Amino acid sequence: MPELTLEGHGTFEVKKGTRLVRAIEDCGVDILHRCGGYAKCTTCRVVFLEGEPQNRTLAERDKLKEKGESGIRLSCQCLVENDMTVRVLNTLKSTGLDSPGDPPEAQITPEPEWVSLSE
Numbered sequence: 647m648p649e650l651t652l653e654g655h656g657t658f659e660v661k662k663g664t665r666l667v668r669a670i671e672d673c674g675v676d677i678l679h680r681c682g683g684y685a686k687c688t689t690c691r692v693v694f695l696e697g698e699p700q701n702r703t704l705a706e707r708d709k710l711k712e713k714g715e716s717g718i719r720l721s722c723q724c725l726v727e728n729d730m731t732v733r734v735l736n737t738l739k740s741t742g743l744d745s746p747g748d749p750p751e752a753q754i755t756p757e758p759e760w761v762s763l764s765e
């Protein structure tokens with residue numbers, strides 16, 4: 647099983663193919679996912695320190711382009727396929743919000759269309 651290291655929280659074994667936002671939450675970190683995992687809000691943003699996936703969904707690419715963001719990824723649009731080290735940027739505690747958002751589904755939503763990270 648891949649190892650997921652969450653900066654400041656530890657290293658955890660995660661079932662291969664798990665949606666990253668759910669894996670982070672399952673590891674006990676209160677990451678935000680305000681749009682419920684639909685690549686709309688960007689609150690599930692993370693920085694990859696190691697093991698960044700080299701593909702991404704069109705939804706993620708378009709949203710980050712729209713927001714003019716670089717250097718971050720949307721954890722609701724990533725799968726844990728290999729060992730990775732991640733910095734979580736927005737948590738319930740750090741933002742003081744009342745809810746992390748609706749629970750993301752087990753699979754990536756919307757239905758993913760994959761493109762290379764360089765596209």
Ligand code: FES
Binds near residue numbers: 688722
């Ligand atoms: S963009 Fe909203 S939860 Fe990922």
